[in-house]
Amino acid sequence: MTGPSRLILPKNVLRDRVRRHVVDFARAEDGVMLALVMFMLLTMMTVAGIGVDVMRTEMERTRIQQVIDASTLAAAHKDNALDPKQVVLDYFDKAALASYISADDILVGGGETSTAVEVNLTAQVKTPFIRHLGNESFNVPARGRAEQAYGNSEVSLVLDISGSMDDNRRMSRLHRAANEFVDTVLTPDSVDRVSVSLIPYTGDVNVGWDIFSRMNVRQLHDYSYCVQFTPDDFSTTAIDPEDAYIQGQHFSHVDARFNYISCPTQSYETVTPFSQNNAALEAQINRLTGRERTSIHIGIKWGAAMLDEAFRPLVNDLVDNSIVDEAFRDRPAPFTSNTLKVIVVMTDGMNTETKRIKEFAYDTPDMRAHWARHAMDDWDNDVDGSVEDHLFDTYYDTAIGNALLQNICNAAKANGIIIYSIGFEINNDAAQEMEDCASSPSHFYRVEGVQISEAFSSIAQQLKQLRLTL
Incomplete structure (x- = not known):
């Protein structure tokens, strides 16, 4: 007694069914939004990270400039008996910005009746977010000068x-x-x-x-x-x-x-x-x-x-x-x-x-x-x-x-x-x-x-x- 027979489809019918499945899969929209959302989130996080790094850098630049202004005024003051360079360095140290300056960034000058103190530096402000994109820091130039002298x-x-x-x-x-x-x-x-x-x-x-x-x-x-x-x-x-x-x-x-x-x-x-x-x-x-x-x-x-x-x-x-x-x-x-x-x-x-x-x-x-x-x-x-x-x-x-x-x-x-x-x-x-x-x-x-x-x-x-x- 022979077993059950199997249905053998013609090749052209099989080919049509495969083509139909492929076309249906290509036309299907299920799961497409998930990929788009993931892409958009990744883009937004990158832009937000850049924004945070830029804002942080600007805030740091403002702090650095404020310390430069205050320290040069104090260092150049006619009643200051301390080393002007040390005064500037102490100001940066107290502001937790000492890593941005060295004594070589400070120039002291003036004449017999005046003292001039100039700070010219380029701070390397680290970038916590976009360093992953290969940018480790931003260069932040800052400059300030104070001269105190009796004018005519x-x-x-x-x-x-x-x-x-x-x-x-x-x-x-x-x-x-x-x-x-x-x-x-x-x-x-x-x-x-x-x-x-x-x-x-x-x-x-x-x-x-x-x-x-x-x-x-x-x-x-x-x-x-x-x-x-x-x-x-x-x-x-x-x-x-x-x-x-x-x-x-x-x-x-x-x-x-x-x-x-x-x-x-x-x-x-x-x-x-x-x-x-x-x-x-x-x-x-x-x-x-x-x-x-x-x-x-x-x-x-x-x-x-x-x-x-x-x-x-x-x-x-x-x-x-x-x-x-x-x-x-x-x-x-x-x-x-x-x-x-x-x-x-x-x-x-x-x-x-x-x-x-x-x-x-x-x-x-x-x-x-x-x-x-x-x-x-x-x-x-x-x-x-x-x-x-x-x-x-x-x-x-x-x-x-x-x-x-x-x-x-x-x-x-x-x-x-x-x-x-x-x-x-x-x-x-x-x-x-x-x-x-x-x-x-x-x-x-x-x-x-x-x-x-x-x-x-x-x-x-x-x-x-x-x-x-x-």
Whole structure:
């Protein structure tokens, strides 16, 4: 008996079935997304790893730069007594960045009055993620430099010596405060770099014979050496010695004894230009006393002129005649230079009315001699008050003085001059004028009593910091 027979398919049928299975497998979509997802995840992880490494590198670069900046400043500081290189290395060590720097990356230089510290390095920041792609680290260059040196400075110290300064011990307090200011600004490390020009002002400014005689001024008398200005003169900081001016009149408004006069006569009441002599400046300050009237705008006009290069030919002539130190030849420096230019102005009031004698009554030497002996009030009290309007003009009143004050302050600030103003026991109106004159509200000090010393001390300390170039 034979066994069961097997079905033998024809070759063409078998071939068709195999082809059909192959085609079905090729067309099947089961499992395709898994491969795509795996590819996308791998790509995203790679991109994320690169991003993490880049962000980490940037954070490390920021840390390195911050440490460079801080360490070079500390190493270059004038009070640093340690080895500058060691200071920088210690900063990196404390920040756990010591592996990025060596002593060879640090350069120390500078001159006798300065120290310069420079760091120039290339850090190898490791890459935890993309190192598997063959990139072990990123190169991160970083550089920083600090130099601390006393730069050149020109300071105009403009001090109120009006009659009210004798009240409430204001003048004696000014003496002490201004002397401390001078000692703070003029130090051994500022020699031949920092100058102080002292400008005492009352109703006018006596520039003294040394300056007056070197200007193109029509001289009318020998009693004092003030210079008249026009309103336009307060729109510029310049006083050009070649320009034509007229000498200021010599008179007193009210004092028959001539202790209170608008243009003071004593040598210690005149302008001292470009000095670095602490003792001489302080001796002059200690002798200042109250006079007559207040013209802040004239004081600042002269303070600004001492900082304007138009005054340079006169200063050089003073140097040639050993009146100003040789170190200050070619001062004032140009406004475009790196020289720090500062006006510090102090007042205990506000601009007051100032009169002038009409030209016909001040025309001859005899007339000028008369007004040098007789106060204007004598005509009211002893002669004939009805003729006062025929003899005298109001040269400045408070409104005019304030307008000219803001003009000269704005001209100075436009040229880059820093103005600090101090209002010493003043009213609100005067405070507003002095704040407007200052470089900013923070440059204005309104003080009472002994606070004036604190104001001058604060300004002096700020000037020391401004003189440091970093």
